[in-house]
Amino acid sequence: xxxxxxxxxxxxxxxxxxxxxxxxxxxxxxxxxxxxxxxxxxxxxxxxxxxxxxxxxxxxxxxxxxxxxxxxxxxxxxxxxxxxxxxxxxxxxxxxxxxxxxxxxxxxxxxxxxx
Amino acid sequence: xxxxxxxxxxxxxxxxxxxxxxxxxxxxxxxxxxxxxxxxxxxxxxxxxxxxxxxxxxxxxxxxxxxxxxxxxxxxxxxxxxxxxxxxxxxxxxxxxxxxxxxxxxxxxx
Numbered sequence: 001x002x003x004x005x006x007x008x009x010x011x012x013x014x015x016x017x018x019x020x021x022x023x024x025x026x027x028x029x030x031x032x033x034x035x036x037x038x039x040x041x042x043x044x045x046x047x048x049x050x051x052x053x054x055x056x057x058x059x060x061x062x063x064x065x066x067x068x069x070x071x072x073x074x075x076x077x078x079x080x081x082x083x084x085x086x087x088x089x090x091x092x093x094x095x096x097x098x099x100x101x102x103x104x105x106x107x108x109x110x111x112x113x114x115x
Numbered sequence: 116x117x118x119x120x121x122x123x124x125x126x127x128x129x130x131x132x133x134x135x136x137x138x139x140x141x142x143x144x145x146x147x148x149x150x151x152x153x154x155x156x157x158x159x160x161x162x163x164x165x166x167x168x169x170x171x172x173x174x175x176x177x178x179x180x181x182x183x184x185x186x187x188x189x190x191x192x193x194x195x196x197x198x199x200x201x202x203x204x205x206x207x208x209x210x211x212x213x214x215x216x217x218x219x220x221x222x223x224x225x
Contacts, residue, residue: 003156031211042119043204044161056212076145100147101207102139106158 002026004107006092012113018080021110023092025074031095032075033104034067038088049075050098082114118142119207121216128223134192136219138205141186147208148181150190153218154201162203163190195223 047057051072093104149164
């Protein structure tokens with residue numbers, strides 16, 4: 001079974017530019033999550049999709065971040081315009097069921113550096 | 116305000132020793148407490164998890180101890196091996212989201 005795939009693995013962009021991160025969850029996983037780890041600190045929740053619907057986007061830091069999940073399959077996270085404080089590692093995770101007992105499967109992350 | 120506090124930040128243990136990582140949480144509504152293991156260049160992987168109605172859970176060399184009244188839980192790695200060297204994150208779950216600790220970098224020396 002293929003795992004959660006994220007790309008790019010690394011991205012370096014200038015302040016003010018736009019970056020789009022992509023996540024392909026495990027096939028059949030309706031639940032998809034975005035998290036990020038900034039500056040070696042804790043991993044923080046951004047948002048949760050069930051299929052194509054946003055269930056919880058309480059962790060999105062501001063309106064420069066836009067997440068979509070086309071047709072309930074892959075998801076994209078766009079940052080526009082990027083700021084220096086957006087640098088960090090962005091993780092995507094998926095789970096088969098909605099309960100936490102199902103456990104998340106995380107991707108390897110996208111390391112975003114804004115210069 | 117950090118809702119899940121994890122310590123220590125880094126830990127060095129000799130092969131065969133016991134590694135202990137501690138976490139404390141604030142929100143009593145949390146009802147799921149997992150530990151994740153992360154190797155460099157990889158995403159966090161679920162190691163072991165516990166619900167608050169259980170005080171201890173053991174899986175192989177890994178044990179979670181949970182103290183509901185103190186709002187604390189810990190991970191014990193028995194007979195630590197160099198292959199256990201990784202970053203460990205505790206987390207607390209509510210509904211479908213996890214709140215993570217800041218991570219502990221464990222190094223097991225041969």
